[in-house]
Amino acid sequence: MYSLMHGWHGKLLRVDLSKAKAQTEPIPKAILSSYIGGRGIGVRYLADEVPPEADPLGPGNKIVLATGPLNGTTVPVTGRYAAVSKSPLTGTVFDCNSGGSFGVYLKYCGFDAVIIEGKSPEPVYLHLTPEGASIEGAKGLRGKGVKATTDALREKHGKSARVSCIGPAGENLVLFANIENDYHHALGRGGLGAVLGSKNLKAVVVDAGEKAAQVPTSVAHPDALKVIVQEINKRIQASPMTGKGLKIFGTAQLVNLMNAMGIFPINNFQQGTHPEADKISGDAIIEQIFQSNTACHMCPIACGKLTRTGTGEGKGPEYESVWALGADCGIFDLEAVTNANYACNELGLDTITAGATIACAMELNERGKLPAAWKGVDFGNKDVLLPLIEKIVARDGIGADLALGSKRLAAKYGAPELAMQVKGLEMPAYDPRGALGMALAYATSNRGACHLRAYTVGAELLGLPKIFDRFSFSDKPDLVVKLQNGNAFFDSIVACKFTGMGVPDDYYSRAVSAVTGLEITITEAEHIGERIWNLERLYNNAAGLGRADDALPPRFQNPLQSGASKGHVPPMDIMLNMFYEIRGWTDEGVPRPGTLQRLGLKPLSKEA
Numbered sequence: 001m002y003s004l005m006h007g008w009h010g011k012l013l014r015v016d017l018s019k020a021k022a023q024t025e026p027i028p029k030a031i032l033s034s035y036i037g038g039r040g041i042g043v044r045y046l047a048d049e050v051p052p053e054a055d056p057l058g059p060g061n062k063i064v065l066a067t068g069p070l071n072g073t074t075v076p077v078t079g080r081y082a083a084v085s086k087s088p089l090t091g092t093v094f095d096c097n098s099g100g101s102f103g104v105y106l107k108y109c110g111f112d113a114v115i116i117e118g119k120s121p122e123p124v125y126l127h128l129t130p131e132g133a134s135i136e137g138a139k140g141l142r143g144k145g146v147k148a149t150t151d152a153l154r155e156k157h158g159k160s161a162r163v164s165c166i167g168p169a170g171e172n173l174v175l176f177a178n179i180e181n182d183y184h185h186a187l188g189r190g191g192l193g194a195v196l197g198s199k200n201l202k203a204v205v206v207d208a209g210e211k212a213a214q215v216p217t218s219v220a221h222p223d224a225l226k227v228i229v230q231e232i233n234k235r236i237q238a239s240p241m242t243g244k245g246l247k248i249f250g251t252a253q254l255v256n257l258m259n260a261m262g263i264f265p266i267n268n269f270q271q272g273t274h275p276e277a278d279k280i281s282g283d284a285i286i287e288q289i290f291q292s293n294t295a296c297h298m299c300p301i302a303c304g305k306l307t308r309t310g311t312g313e314g315k316g317p318e319y320e321s322v323w324a325l326g327a328d329c330g331i332f333d334l335e336a337v338t339n340a341n342y343a344c345n346e347l348g349l350d351t352i353t354a355g356a357t358i359a360c361a362m363e364l365n366e367r368g369k370l371p372a373a374w375k376g377v378d379f380g381n382k383d384v385l386l387p388l389i390e391k392i393v394a395r396d397g398i399g400a401d402l403a404l405g406s407k408r409l410a411a412k413y414g415a416p417e418l419a420m421q422v423k424g425l426e427m428p429a430y431d432p433r434g435a436l437g438m439a440l441a442y443a444t445s446n447r448g449a450c451h452l453r454a455y456t457v458g459a460e461l462l463g464l465p466k467i468f469d470r471f472s473f474s475d476k477p478d479l480v481v482k483l484q485n486g487n488a489f490f491d492s493i494v495a496c497k498f499t500g501m502g503v504p505d506d507y508y509s510r511a512v513s514a515v516t517g518l519e520i521t522i523t524e525a526e527h528i529g530e531r532i533w534n535l536e537r538l539y540n541n542a543a544g545l546g547r548a549d550d551a552l553p554p555r556f557q558n559p560l561q562s563g564a565s566k567g568h569v570p571p572m573d574i575m576l577n578m579f580y581e582i583r584g585w586t587d588e589g590v591p592r593p594g595t596l597q598r599l600g601l602k603p604l605s606k607e608a
C-alpha cells in the first residue's frame with residue numbers, strides 16, 4: 001500500500017497564456033507510477049496534447065516544467081527539474097534538465113508540474129506561489145539579459161524567490177536559445193528558450209516564501225531513506241570522480257584525458273587531438289581564473305566553478321563549453337573562451353550549438369563556400385567569438401544564418417555534410433571514431449546528438465562501472481540501450497547524472513521506493529525508462545523521423561589520421577540493426593506491436 005501523498009503532490013498547474021488563465025488539475029495516479037516525474041511526465045503530456053506535426057514555435061506547442069518525487073527530500077543531487085517540449089531546432093520531442101534550486105522551489109509551491117500553452121499577446125512572466133499563480137506584465141524586462149532579469153524579479157518578489165528566464169536570444173527566437181535558472185544554470189539544448197520566446201513568456205518565478213521552503217516532501221519510509229542517503233553520501237565521498245575530481249577540477253578535467261585519447265574534436269571534428277589543449281583544460285581554469293566552488297541544492301559534489309577574467313565573471317566554462325567555443329573553433333585562449341561562455345550564459349544561448357555552429361561556419365569559409373561578409377570567420381580567430389555571439393542573438397547580418405544552427409547553415413551554403421549534427425542537434429565533445437558506443441548513442445538519441453542519453457564514455461574511457469574496449473562494436477548496442485533506459489528513469493526522478501560516476505543506479509531506485517512507498521526495483525526502473533524511451537520514439541516516428549535520421553554525418557566514415565584514435569570508423573549499419581533488434585523495433589526503427597504491449601503503450605496518431 002502507498003499513498004500518493006508521499007513523494008508527489010499529485011497536482012499540476014496548467015497555464016493558458018492565450019486566455020491569461022491558470023488552473024490546477026490532478027495528475028492521474030497511473031501517470032505518476034508509470035512515468036515518475038520530470039522527463040517521463042513531460043513526455044507523456046506532450047505526446048497526449050501536442051500533435052507531432054505542430055509548429056514548435058506556434059501556439060499549439062506546449063512546454064512542461066516538471067519535478068520528481070525526490071525533489072525536496074534529503075537525497076543528494078536532487079535539486080533539479082526538467083523541461084519537455086517540441087524542439088524548434090530538431091523538430092523532435094525534447095527534454096532538458098537543469099540544476100540550481102529552482103526545481104525544488106517549484107515543488108515547494110505545491111506543483112509536480114506546470115504545463116504552459118498558448119501565446120500571450122504581450123510580454124509576461126508567470127508568478128507561482130503555494131496559493132496559486134498569476135500572469136504579470138513583463139514589458140520592462142524585454143531585452144534584458146539573464147542577470148538583470150533575475151535581479152529585477154528577485155528585487156520585486158524577495159530573495160527567497162527563484163527565477164527561470166530567457167535572455168534576448170529566446171525573445172528573438174534563436175533556434176538554440178536556452179532557459180536559464182538561478183542565474184547560471186541552463187535548460188541548455190534544443191532551443192526551449194525560443195519556445196518560451198514564441199509564447200511571449202519572459203520568466204517563471206517560483207515564490208514559495210521562506211517558510212514554505214522548510215517543508216520537505218512527504219516520505220513514506222523515513223528510516224529507510226535515512227540509511228540510503230547515508231550510503232549514497234558515503235559512495236559519493238569515496239569515489240575519485242565525485243569525491244575529488246569534479247570538486248577540484250570541475251568537468252573541464254576531461255580536456256586533457258580526451259585529448260590524450262584522441263577524441264577531443266578540433267576544427268569542426270577534422271582532428272581528434274591538439275598540442276595546445278592544455279591551455280583550456282581544467283588545470284588551466286584552476287590556475288588562471290578560478291574563484292570558488294559552487295553547488296546545486298543538496299549536492300555534496302559541488303562541481304561548479306565560479307570564475308573571473310580580466311573583463312568579466314560568472315560560472316564555468318564547463319568541459320562542453322570550453323571545447324565548443326574553444327577547441328572546436330581552433331581557439332586555445334582561455335580568456336577569450338571564458339568571456340564567450342559568459343556572453344552565451346547572459347544572453348541565453350546553448351554554448352555547444354553556438355560554438356559548433358561557428359566552427360561549421362569556419363570550415364565552410366575554409367573551403368571557400370561563404371561570401372565576403374564572412375571574412376575573418378576563420379579557425380583560431382578568437383576576435384570573432386564575441387561579435388558573432390552578439391550577431392546571433394540579434395539575428396543581425398550573418399548572425400541570422402548562424403541563429404538557425406549548423407544544419408540549416410551548411411545546407412544553405414551547399415555543403416550539408418559539414419554540419420556535425422544528428423537530427424539537427426550539434427554533436428558534443430567526443431569524437432565517435434574513438435568511442436564506438438558514442439557513435440551509436442549519438443545516432444539513436446531521441447533528441448539528436450547528445451552525450452547525456454547514453455554516456456558510454458564512462459565505460460569506454462573512464463572504466464565506469466567497468467571498462468569496455470572503446471573500439472569494439474558488438475557489445476555496444478546492449479550497453480547503449482541499457483544506458484538510455486537508465487537515464488530516462490534518472491531524468492524522471494529528477495537527479496544529476498554525475499552521481500552515477502560514484503553511486504550505482506540501484507541506490508536511487510531504492511530511494512524512490514523509500515520516498516514514494518512504491519516497490520521500484522532496478523529492473524522496474526529500467527522498464528519505466530524503456531517505456532519513456534519508446535514513447536519518445538513513437539512521437540518522433542509520428543513527426544516523420546525514422547531510420548534515415550539515426551545517422552552520423554559522413555565525416556565519421558573516414559578515420560582520423562592522427563592521435564590515439566587514428567584508423568577507426570564505427571560500423572553504423574551493423575550496430576543499428578543490432579540496436580533495433582534489442583529494442584524490439586522494425587528494420588525502419590518503429591516499435592513493434594509486441595514491444596508496445598509489453599510497455600503498456602499505444603501507437604500515437606498524428607493528431608495528439
Ligand code: SF4
Pocket residue numbers: 077078099100294295296299300301302303304496497498499
Ligand atoms: S554534481 Fe554539479 S551539476 Fe550535478 S548537482 Fe552537483 S553541482 Fe549540480
